[in-house]
Amino acid sequence: MEFSKKMVIPAIVLMLLGVLVAVGPWTFAPVCEVHTAENPNGLWVITAANKTLPMPCGYTARAEIGIGAATVIVGGMMLFATAIGSIISLAAVGAMMGGATIALPAALTKTCALSSHTCNTLTAPFLWVMGIVLILFGAALIVYRKKLMK
Amino acid sequence: MAKLSYGQFLWRNLKRRSFRNVATVLTFAVVVCSVLIASFLTEGTSNSTRAGMTRLGADLLVVPQEYASNADAIIITGKPSTFFMNTTEMTKLQAVPGVQRVAPQTFIATLSASCCALPTQLIAFNSTMDFTVTPWLDQELGRPLEKDEVILGYQIKGTDVGQPIIFYGHQFKVAGILQPTGTGVDQSVFVRDSDAIVMARESVKVAWQPIEMNPGQISAILVQLEPGADVQQVSADIAAAAPEVSVITSNHLARKIDAQLASTVGALYLTAGAVTLISLPLIATVSTLVVNERRREIGLYRMMGAKKGFVFNALLAEALILAMVGALIGLVSAAAIVIIFNNTITVSLGIPFLWPGLDAVLLQTWWVMLLTVLLGALSALYPAMMAARSDPYESIRAGQK
Numbered sequence: 001m002e003f004s005k006k007m008v009i010p011a012i013v014l015m016l017l018g019v020l021v022a023v024g025p026w027t028f029a030p031v032c033e034v035h036t037a038e039n040p041n042g043l044w045v046i047t048a049a050n051k052t053l054p055m056p057c058g059y060t061a062r063a064e065i066g067i068g069a070a071t072v073i074v075g076g077m078m079l080f081a082t083a084i085g086s087i088i089s090l091a092a093v094g095a096m097m098g099g100a101t102i103a104l105p106a107a108l109t110k111t112c113a114l115s116s117h118t119c120n121t122l123t124a125p126f127l128w129v130m131g132i133v134l135i136l137f138g139a140a141l142i143v144y145r146k147k148l149m150k
Numbered sequence: 151m152a153k154l155s156y157g158q159f160l161w162r163n164l165k166r167r168s169f170r171n172v173a174t175v176l177t178f179a180v181v182v183c184s185v186l187i188a189s190f191l192t193e194g195t196s197n198s199t200r201a202g203m204t205r206l207g208a209d210l211l212v213v214p215q216e217y218a219s220n221a222d223a224i225i226i227t228g229k230p231s232t233f234f235m236n237t238t239e240m241t242k243l244q245a246v247p248g249v250q251r252v253a254p255q256t257f258i259a260t261l262s263a264s265c266c267a268l269p270t271q272l273i274a275f276n277s278t279m280d281f282t283v284t285p286w287l288d289q290e291l292g293r294p295l296e297k298d299e300v301i302l303g304y305q306i307k308g309t310d311v312g313q314p315i316i317f318y319g320h321q322f323k324v325a326g327i328l329q330p331t332g333t334g335v336d337q338s339v340f341v342r343d344s345d346a347i348v349m350a351r352e353s354v355k356v357a358w359q360p361i362e363m364n365p366g367q368i369s370a371i372l373v374q375l376e377p378g379a380d381v382q383q384v385s386a387d388i389a390a391a392a393p394e395v396s397v398i399t400s401n402h403l404a405r406k407i408d409a410q411l412a413s414t415v416g417a418l419y420l421t422a423g424a425v426t427l428i429s430l431p432l433i434a435t436v437s438t439l440v441v442n443e444r445r446r447e448i449g450l451y452r453m454m455g456a457k458k459g460f461v462f463n464a465l466l467a468e469a470l471i472l473a474m475v476g477a478l479i480g481l482v483s484a485a486a487i488v489i490i491f492n493n494t495i496t497v498s499l500g501i502p503f504l505w506p507g508l509d510a511v512l513l514q515t516w517w518v519m520l521l522t523v524l525l526g527a528l529s530a531l532y533p534a535m536m537a538a539r540s541d542p543y544e545s546i547r548a549g550q551k
Contacts, residue, residue: 113305114270114337116228120493128490 004082006148010141014075014094017137021101021130022068025061029126031119032112033058043117057119059109064101064127071097071134084145091141098134101127160467170436171472177429178476179483181422182522186484188418189514191495191503194332194488195407198504202226202333203400207282208253208372209381211398212243212388218396221257221370222406225398226502228303228334230259230271234367235395242392243371248379249388253279256343257369258350258361260317270306271338272317274346282372283340291326299325301340315339319356320349332496332504371395407501414499430529437469437533448537449545462538466530473526477519 025031032043032055045053054062074093081087105111105127111119141148154162164171202225213221213235220231234256243252256274275283277294283301287294295301300315300322309315315322322341330336341349346363353360375384385397441448448461488495496503505511 114228115305115493116337116497121497122494125490125494132486 002080002082004078004080007078007081007087010137010148011075011078013137014078014134015072016075017130017134018068018071018073018075018097020068021071021097021127021134022065024126024130025057025064025119025123029122031055031057031061031123032117033061034118036118043112055112055117055119056109057105057111057117057123060104060111060119060127061123063104063109067097067100067104084149087145087148088142091138091145093138094141095135095138098131098136098138100131101134102131160464160471163464164468164471167440170440174433174436174472175476175479177425177433178473178522178526179480181425181429181525182477182480182518183483183487184418184422184425185518186481186515187487188415188422189518190484190488190506190511191411191418191501192415193506193510193514194503195411195501196404197506197510198332198502199400199404199407201331201504202335202502203403205282205286205328205331205333205335206372207285207374209375209399210373210385210388212239212371212373212392212395213369213398215394215396217369218398221396221398222403224257224271224334224338225403226334226407227497227500228271228305228337230269230337231257232259232361232363233257233369234363235369237366237368239392239395240368240371243373243388246384246387246391248375248384250374250376250379251279251281252374253281253372254343254368255282255370255372256346256363256367258346258363260339270317271334272346273338273340274343275340276343281374286328287326295325295340295342297342298322298345299342301325302327303336303338303340304328304330305336306339318349318353318361320345320352330504331502333502410500414495426525430525433529434532437465437530438536441465441533441537444537445540445545445548448540449542449548452542453546458538462534465534465537466527469526469530469534470523473523474519476526477522480522481515481519 026034030036032039035042043055045055071094074090074097078087078090081090105119105124111117111124114120206225211221211225214233217231217233220229220233223229224231237254240252240254243249254276258272258274259269260272277284284294287301298321302309302315302324304327306327309324311324311326313324315324317339322345328335328340347365350361350363373384373388375381381399381401385399388395388397451461452458492503495501506514
């Protein structure tokens with residue numbers, strides 16, 4: 001495999017975005033179960049049988065780890081993209097990862113019902129912004145692919 | 151040689167000065183974005199307050215004086231509270247002129263529930279006296295609330311109609327879900343007071359933390375006024391008849407929300423104003439400089455038969471296109487910011503928010519866009535006039551220097 005020097009910066013940006021998507025919901029844009037000053041034990045669903053389960057946002061955060069990891073892999077593969085076709089394909093996958101980043105909190109695993117929960121005030125807005133950035137970044141790579149190859 | 155359409159001609163002109171044009175577009179985008187965010191927030195909060203008070207269905211809400219801010223928080227942000235007062239206050243209120251009828255409600259903050267994990271507000275109402283929830287029940291459910299049935303606010307979504315929900319160890323069944331209001335009502339659960347008393351009694355045995363509630367205790371009195379009664383006068387009369395209570399009106403809530411929103415909206419309008427004041431003369435100056443740069447080009451158009459009107463219209467059209475593109479970017483950004491950060495904004499500012507109807511949004515957007523396009527035209531007016539009036543021969547000579 002041939003290393004593509006010109007793709008180093010786009011690849012690093014994509015990997016960084018992937019890391020942020022995976023780590024954000026567990027750190028600086030926490031979902032409800034993350035221990036915070038307001039909720040030292042985090043918020044969990046407690047069933048009638050006294051079983052503790054993650055809230056809907058917990059599943060979103062877990063799924064975003066997968067999306068983030070996949071984005072990092074796409075970024076890693078971009079380091080070796082020397083043909084226009086590969087750049088277009090990887091950029092399109094990156095943009096699709098952006099779509100998935102948004103789809104999880106918006107429609108698939110969703111967030112909690114109450115608007116005051118941190119998953120609605122911090123996690124969801126953060127994931128929306130990251131998703132939009134990934135989509136725009138993927139689109140920009142496709143539009144400027146020829147300049148990247150020069 | 152292929153013929154250029156008018157649109158292609160304008161597009162090529164704009165493309166040649168891409169950096170200046172991008173900066174101009176961004177300036178208009180910032181102005182439109184700031185004004186529209188402020189406008190959406192203002193309209194959204196007042197729409198929400200209206201919807202919340204309509205849902206409560208009362209002209210006045212009377213609460214114990216020391217818990218007035220708790221009651222405000224329940225309605226505005228849904229922050230749950232438990233507080234009580236005696237039913238004797240109801241008798242005093244009924245005697246106040248202008249009061250048509252009164253109904254008690256009891257506010258109980260729940261423990262973590264399976265639906266919500268955070269405490270939720272239970273609002274217990276009296277089935278025989280109530281005039282707020284009952285009309286909704288008649289309209290939507292077609293029957294009164296039965297034993298151990300609850301009505302959920304729009305945001306309580308961990309369960310569905312017909313499903314069980316447990317509060318203080320007592321199992322209820324969901325009978326219906328209210329329409330959104332954007333206020334704390336969306337995070338409340340409505341229950342019959344007779345069921346709430348049973349729940350309180352049972353909570354001593356089955357709940358982690360029992361409710362200390364005695365029969366005959368209520369939290370608030372909803373007041374419906376006689377048609378034509380003056381809200382301010384009746385509020386004053388109630389305060390005189392029962393000095394230990396506070397009267398909450400929709401005006402009071404609106405004022406409180408306005409105060410919480412004022413600094414943010416003020417900052418947004420100030421940004422828009424400052425950007426407009428600084429950038430418009432700047433854009434006009436830059437446009438004048440660009441016209442000077444293009445003197446030769448403009449002179450050549452005139453020599454080839456272009457009329458003064460053509461030059462004037464072309465320069466004005468370029469400015470209008472930039473303003474319109476900027477306004478569109480600003481509109482999309484403002485809508486995206488308010489949609490994405492809706493919860494962050496409302497929770498951090500402590501305000502309710504409910505998107506105004508499409509007609510109100512379109513009307514606000516139309517005015518802001520129109521104003522921006524007019525500002526764009528205004529900034530290009532002088533340079534366009536200067537270019538149109540210039541002598542073709544002199545322009546070409548000056549442009550060659």
